Every structure is written in C-alpha cells, then in structure tokens.
Amino acid sequence: MLATGIFTSWNSVLFIINFGLISAVMALGVNLQWGFAGLFNVGIMGFVALGGLATVLVAMPPTQGAWTAGGLGILTALLMGAATVAFAVLAYTRLTLGKLRTLIIMGILISGFVFYRVVFDPAVDAVEAINPSLEGYLGGLNLPVLIAWPIGGIFAAGAAWLIGKTALGLRSDYLAIATLGIAEIIIAIIKNEDWLARGVKNVSGLPRPAPYEVDLQNDLGFIQMTDRLGIDPILASTLFVKLIYAVLFIAVLAILFVLLQRAVNSPWGRMMRAIRDNEVAAEAMGKDVTARHLQVFVLGSAICGIAGAMMTTLDGQLTPGTYQPLRFTFLIWVMVIVGGSGNNLGAVLGGLLIWWLWVMVEPLGLGVMKFITSGMTEGYWLKKHLMESAAHMRLFTMGLVLLLVLRFSPNGLIPEK
Amino acid sequence: MDLLNALVALSNFVLIPAIAYGSQLALGALGVTLIYGILRFSNFAHGDTMAFGTMVTVLFTWWFQSKGITIGPLPTALLALPFGIMGCIILILATDRIIYRFYRVQRAKPVIFVIVSLGVMFIMNGIVRFVIGPNDQRFLDGERFIISVRNFKALTGLQEGLAIKTTQGLTVITAIIVVGVLFYFLNHTRTGKSMRAYSDNEDLALLSGINPDKVVAITWLIVATLATIAGVLYGLDKSFKPFTYFQLLLPIFAAAIVGGLGNPIGAIAGGFTIAFSEVTITYAWKKVAIYVLPEGLKPDGLVQLLSTDYKFAVSFAILLIVLLFKPTGLFSGKSV
Numbered sequence: 242m243l244a245t246g247i248f249t250s251w252n253s254v255l256f257i258i259n260f261g262l263i264s265a266v267m268a269l270g271v272n273l274q275w276g277f278a279g280l281f282n283v284g285i286m287g288f289v290a291l292g293g294l295a296t297v298l299v300a301m302p303p304t305q306g307a308w309t310a311g312g313l314g315i316l317t318a319l320l321m322g323a324a325t326v327a328f329a330v331l332a333y334t335r336l337t338l339g340k341l342r343t344l345i346i347m348g349i350l351i352s353g354f355v356f357y358r359v360v361f362d363p364a365v366d367a368v369e370a371i372n373p374s375l376e377g378y379l380g381g382l383n384l385p386v387l388i389a390w391p392i393g394g395i396f397a398a399g400a401a402w403l404i405g406k407t408a409l410g411l412r413s414d415y416l417a418i419a420t421l422g423i424a425e426i427i428i429a430i431i432k433n434e435d436w437l438a439r440g441v442k443n444v445s446g447l448p449r450p451a452p453y454e455v456d457l458q459n460d461l462g463f464i465q466m467t468d469r470l471g472i473d474p475i476l477a478s479t480l481f482v483k484l485i486y487a488v489l490f491i492a493v494l495a496i497l498f499v500l501l502q503r504a505v506n507s508p509w510g511r512m513m514r515a516i517r518d519n520e521v522a523a524e525a526m527g528k529d530v531t532a533r534h535l536q537v538f539v540l541g542s543a544i545c546g547i548a549g550a551m552m553t554t555l556d557g558q559l560t561p562g563t564y565q566p567l568r569f570t571f572l573i574w575v576m577v578i579v580g581g582s583g584n585n586l587g588a589v590l591g592g593l594l595i596w597w598l599w600v601m602v603e604p605l606g607l608g609v610m611k612f613i614t615s616g617m618t619e620g621y622w623l624k625k626h627l628m629e630s631a632a633h634m635r636l637f638t639m640g641l642v643l644l645l646v647l648r649f650s651p652n653g654l655i656p657e658k
Numbered sequence: 659m660d661l662l663n664a665l666v667a668l669s670n671f672v673l674i675p676a677i678a679y680g681s682q683l684a685l686g687a688l689g690v691t692l693i694y695g696i697l698r699f700s701n702f703a704h705g706d707t708m709a710f711g712t713m714v715t716v717l718f719t720w721w722f723q724s725k726g727i728t729i730g731p732l733p734t735a736l737l738a739l740p741f742g743i744m745g746c747i748i749l750i751l752a753t754d755r756i757i758y759r760f761y762r763v764q765r766a767k768p769v770i771f772v773i774v775s776l777g778v779m780f781i782m783n784g785i786v787r788f789v790i791g792p793n794d795q796r797f798l799d800g801e802r803f804i805i806s807v808r809n810f811k812a813l814t815g816l817q818e819g820l821a822i823k824t825t826q827g828l829t830v831i832t833a834i835i836v837v838g839v840l841f842y843f844l845n846h847t848r849t850g851k852s853m854r855a856y857s858d859n860e861d862l863a864l865l866s867g868i869n870p871d872k873v874v875a876i877t878w879l880i881v882a883t884l885a886t887i888a889g890v891l892y893g894l895d896k897s898f899k900p901f902t903y904f905q906l907l908l909p910i911f912a913a914a915i916v917g918g919l920g921n922p923i924g925a926i927a928g929g930f931t932i933a934f935s936e937v938t939i940t941y942a943w944k945k946v947a948i949y950v951l952p953e954g955l956k957p958d959g960l961v962q963l964l965s966t967d968y969k970f971a972v973s974f975a976i977l978l979i980v981l982l983f984k985p986t987g988l989f990s991g992k993s994v
C-alpha cells in the first residue's frame with residue numbers, strides 16, 4: 242500500500258483505503274453470518290443497496306409538492322398491499338384446509354392486487370411528473386446524512402428478517418438461492434420504481450458529512466494552514482476531505498469490531514459456534530437453532546446495510562445500475578474466505594487486502610500485458626486484443642486467489658483461534 | 659374470428675416464446691440437477707459454463723462464416739456446436755481434475771464445494787470476458803423465420819400475425835432430442851443406471867463395484883454438453899452476453915428447485931413452470947383482451963401485471979411459494 246502511494250499518488254491511496262474500510266465493514270457482516278454461524282448468504286448486494294437507498298431517503302431534501310401530488314396515494318397503496326398479504330396469511334392460518342380456503346385466499350390476493358394498482362399507478366404518475374429531469378421522486382427527509390447509516394442498517398435488517406423467516410428453516414443451499422434472488426429483486430425495485438429514488442436516472446448530489454473542496458479552497462484559515470505546511474491548497478483540500486471520510490469510516494469499523502469481538506467472546510458467541518459446528522447437538526442442549534440463525538442473519542445483514550449507506554455517502558450519489566453481484570456479493574466472499582472466516586481481524590484484513598488487489602490488478606495486468614506483447618509489432622490484432630482484455634484480468638485473479646487460499650490455507654490468512 | 663385472433667396473438671407473444679425459453683431453462687436446469695444429484699452440490703459456475711461453451715461455439719461459427727461454410731437455411735452455429743461442446747468438456751474435465759477432485763477425495767462438506775464453485779465461476783467469467791469481451795455478440799445467420807408474420811396473415815387472412823423464428827423451432831426440436839437421448843441413457847444403459855444408483859445411495863453403489871471416478875467424469879461430460887447446448891440455443895434466440903448468462907443462474911436454479919433438486923423430470927417441469935409464469939405475468943395482455951372482451955370492457959392500459967424488469971421477481975416468488983409449501987419441489991427431489 243505504501244508502494245502504491247509512492248508510485249501513484251496519496252490521493253488514490255486514500256481513495257483505496259476509504260473503499261477498503263467499507264469493504265472491511267461488509268466483510269465483518271458476512272463473517273458474522275458465515276464464520277460464526279455457518280450461514281451462506283449470497284445476497285449481500287441487496288443489503289448494500291438498501292443501505293444506499295436509506296441515504297437518499299434520509300438525507301435528500303423532500304421534493305416540492307410530491308407528497309401532496311401522490312405520496313399519500315403511494316403510501317396508501319403500499320399499506321393496502323401489506324394488508325392484502327396479511328389478510329391472506331390470516332386466512333391461511335385461521336381457515337381449515339379445503340377448496341373454500343384456496344378460493345378465499347385467491348380472492349383476497351387478486352382483489353387486493355387490483356385495488357393496489359388502481360390506487361398506486363396514478364399516484365406514481367403524479368409523482369414522476371414533477372420536474373422529471375431533476376426530481377420526479379418523493380425525495381427524502383432532509384436529515385443529516387450520518388443518521389442514514391444506522392437507518393441503512395435497519396432497512397437491511399428488516400429485509401433480512403423477512404428472508405430469514407421464510408428461508409432459514411430450510412437447507413443451506415436454499416438460503417443461498419433465496420438470498421441471491423432477493424438481492425436481484427431489491428436491485429430491480431430500486432432500478433424501476435422511479436418515485437422512490439429515481440431508478441436508473443440516479444440521485445446525485447447527496448449531502449456530505451465532510452466540507453466541499455471548493456469551500457475549503459476559499460476558506461482563509463485553510464489556505465494559511467496549507468501555506469504553513471507547504472502543500473498545494475487544491476491537493477490539500479481533496480486529501481483533507483478524504484481524510485475526514487477515512488476517520489469516520491475507521492470510527493464505524495472500530496465500533497463494530499469491538500462490539501463483534503465482545504459478542505463473539507461472550508457465552509452467546511460460544512453458543513453460535515456450537516450451533517455452527519453441530520446443529521443437532523446444540524438443539525439437543527436446548528438451543529433454539531432457527532431463532533439464533535435468524536438473529537445472526539439479521540445482525541450480519543444490518544452491518545452490510547450500514548456499509549452500503551457509508552459507500553453511497555462516499556460516492557455522493559445512488560447509481561442502481563452499478564450494483565453487480567460479482568462486485569458486491571462474491572468479492573466480499575473472497576475477502577472473508579481469504580482473510581480467515583471465523584476471525585474478525587481476518588475479515589478486516591481480507592477486506593483491505595482484497596480490495597487493494599481488486600483495484601491494483603488492472604494496472605498490474607496492463608503492465609503484464611505490455612510485457613507479453615512487447616515483442617509484437619504495433620497494430621497486430623493479438624496485441625490489441627490482449628491490451629483491451631487486460632481489464633478483465635480482475636475476475637480471473639479473484640477466482641484464482643480464492644481457489645488457492647481454499648486449497649492451501651483453507652482457514653484463511655488469520656485462522657480462527 | 660375474434661377468438662381466433664386472440665388465440666393467434668396469445669401464441670405469438672406468450673406461448674411460443676415461453677416454450678422456447680422454457681426449453682432453454684429446462685436444459686440448463688437438467689445440468690444443475692445432475693450435478694446436484696451426483697456430485698451433491700449447487701454449482702454456481704453453471705451459468706458461466708454455459709457462457710464458455712457458447713463462446714467456443716461462437717468463435718467456431720465466426721471461423722466457419724469467414725471460410726464461407728454454411729448449412730443452408732439453418733444457423734451455422736449448429737455446425738460449430740460439436741466443437742463448442744468439445745471445448746466445454748475439456749475445460750470442465752480439467753476443472754474437475756485440478757480443483758473439485760481434491761475436495762471430493764477429502765469428502766468436504768457440500769457448502770465448501772459451493773464456495774469452490776464460486777471461485778470457478780470467477781475464473782470462467784474472467785476467461786470468457788478475456789477472450790470475447792463483455793459485450794453483446796450476435797452469431798445468428800441463415801433463415802430467420804419458419805413462418806413470418808406477413809406469410810401467416812396472407813395464408814389465414816387473420817388480423818393478427820404469427821411468427822415462428824427458426825431459433826424457436828430449433829430450440830424446441832433440439833431440446834426434445836436431447837432430453838430423449840438423456841432419458842434413454844439414464845434409464846436403459848448400464849452407465850446411466852450406475853449413475854442413478856450412485857445418486858440414490860453412494861455407499862451402496864460403491865459396494866456394488868461402481869467406479870465413482872467414471873460416474874463423476876460421465877456426469878461432467880453430460881453437464882458440459884447440456885450447458886453448451888442450452889447456452890447456444892439461448893444465444894441464438896436472444897444474443898450472447900457473458901453477464902446475461904451469469905444472470906440466467908437464478909431462473910435455472912429456480913427451475914431446478916421448483917421441480918425438485920436431483921430429479922431430471924422435475925427440472926424440465928420446473929423450467930417450463932418458470933418460463934410460462936415469467937412470460938405470462940410480464941406480458942401486456944391488451945392485445946389479447948381487445949379480441950376477447952366485449953366492447954364496453956376494452957382496457958385502457960396495457961393490462962400488464964408487472965413490468966418486464968421484474969421477471970427475476972417472478973421466478974423468485976414461485977421459488978419461495980414452492981419452498982414454503984413443498985420444500986422438496988414439485989417432483990420430490992432429495993433434501994440433504
């Protein structure tokens with residue numbers, strides 16, 4: 242990492258560190274689920290995106306007139322939808338088995354859906370018609386963006402509770418598929434429901450917890466300070482802002498780390514590991530396996546949600562189109578496995594290390610390709626192809642690292658004690 | 659007449675695409691289900707296996723096209739398909755030898771296999787993107803339609819047209835042949851029977867002298883073949899893009915689970931269930947409704963239940979419902 246700083250610039254080092262810290266937080270969440278409870282969650286992307294959504298809903302100013310135009314309608318429709326499902330579940334549990342029950346449930350669901358669409362569609366059209374090039378969504382609550390971080394965690398926890406309730410009692414493979422699916426659906430919803438967060442049109446210009454570079458450059462005190470230190474004020478301002486983010490992220494990471502460490506070393510942590518190692522034995526000892534699984538699944542997902550909110554804050558915009566499972570789900574898995582599942586320190590290390598590798602593979606790959614193709618003449622098709630393909634070395638390298646670690650050091654870099 | 663028109667519109671926009679898509683999903687799900695039955699893990703690399711086989715086929719197709727070799731009205735890709743299958747088999751067997759075998763000897767837990775398959779998925783995805791790039795590739799040539807809209811209208815005098823693309827016809831025919839051969843193999847040949855025995859009870863099969871290495875190798879062979887065929891058919895019907903193949907993983911898994919993991923018949927049924935629900939729920943029914951409903955009830959909107967972007971949500975919802983009420987799938991598969 243030092244070498245990166247010397248050879249490129251400190252600015253990009255801070256950039257890598259900031260994202261590395263966020264990755265480390267995500268890895269902590271996954272490690273809680275996999276390393277300590279043996280839950281196979283491949284829906285991390287969805288929880289991260291929910292955290293991102295939270296920043297928009299919390300921090301953006303509300304859109305003028307959107308609530309009166311259609312917001313209430315949307316809210317009513319959503320409540321009606323929830324009520325429909327609730328009634329259907331009620332009918333399912335209260336009525337006795339038979340054709341009548343099936344008919345009643347079908348009736349409730351179909352009529353509920355029709356009413357929902359009748360209320361929902363015009364409300365959505367009304368909201369999306371408001372200044373569509375800039376707004377066209379409900380907007381947020383205009384609260385400080387830092388509040389969005391815990392809210393993001395709560396969002397993710399809510400989603401995780403719903404999934405866990407349905408899928409956790411089943412086999413591990415099913416949980417994997419269920420989480421994979423729910424992540425895709427969350428992304429699809431954020432992409433398509435423009436009234437919520439503008440969908441693929443993105444929400445940009447999110448409020449920041451740190452000052453803007455331009456303001457710093459115009460600030461007299463800041464310029465005097467940079468003069469005294471002998472740094473260019475423009476460079477100093479970007480570094481300063483990134484440092485503020487880094488400090489915030491380190492604080493979150495440290496708090497989570499201490500909490501997790503304490504939880505894992507407590508009787509609760511011992512119980513979790515006992516369940517992981519032998520579910521049947523733990524159940525025979527009177528431990529409620531499904532409830533504990535649900536608990537740890539919700540907690541781990543909440544951590545991913547917090548990380549997602551942090552990332553969107555750092556980006557300053559919500560871009561649903563960029564959420565890809567390879568980057569936001571499976572890369573985190575590589576981090577946890579490589580770092581050492583079952584060890585929080587390992588997860589943090591894996592997060593930082595793999596993120597650094599992920600960023601550095603591209604320039605390194607380009608260098609390797611330059612070396613390989615140096616003998617070829619300029620404009621030769623293979624040379625051109627190889628140079629263009631260097632960018633795709635990333636996935637290959639990640640897979641290779643994962644397989645090598647699994648084979649030769651299955652416990653990761655810092656194994657569980 | 660109106661009813662006929664409605665029927666034609668329905669087949670054109672719902673039935674035929676859903677049958678073609680369902681066949682592709684069924685072939686993919688068969689691969690997943692075979693791996694699950696015999697090697698006992700969910701293979702996350704399946705989508706990328708399909709992509710790899712298809713990529714080899716695409717490269718051979720381009721090579722044949724540049725040499726001017728075609729097979730008349732049929733797509734050249736059919737000629738390249740055996741080469742694609744060969745390439746995929748080589749890659750898959752090498753993967754098994756280098757990577758999976760180690761864990762099989764160790765008798766590692768299924769979830770370890772799943773994580774290993776994640777690594778394989780990354781590598782295959784990397785290779786495919788490295789060789790052919792992440793962009794959309796089209797490799798379809800030959801006659802585009804078996805029946806085109808205009809011919810159909812002229813033939814029947816109906817208002818609605820019906821088009822059957824060559825690729826759709828090809829998909830269904832190939833799928834039927836492949837499934838027929840597969841089931842004959844599984845049910846009537848010695849090797850197929852030993853595979854089923856191994857899937858049912860590994861220890862008992864070993865005791866009766868079945869060679870596990872051979873069973874595993876044959877399984878991978880079949881899986882590579884199925885994956886390549888499914889991938890090529892999908893690529894011909896839509897287009898080839900590595901990321902789309904990765905995303906196919908979800909409906910394919912849904913199909914395999916809905917049908918019952920480890921059960922080949924279930925995989926086929928699951929494939930069609932998922933395909934039909936995806937298409938019917940995301941289809942705008944206005945065209946059909948115009949003909950069927952009486953004058954006063956003509957719909958204003960598109961009568962689309964959900965926007966097409968939610969097709970993943972549909973397969974997922976079906977998956978959840980099946981899991982909640984019949985956890986082993988429609989045709990009871992195994993549960994470990």
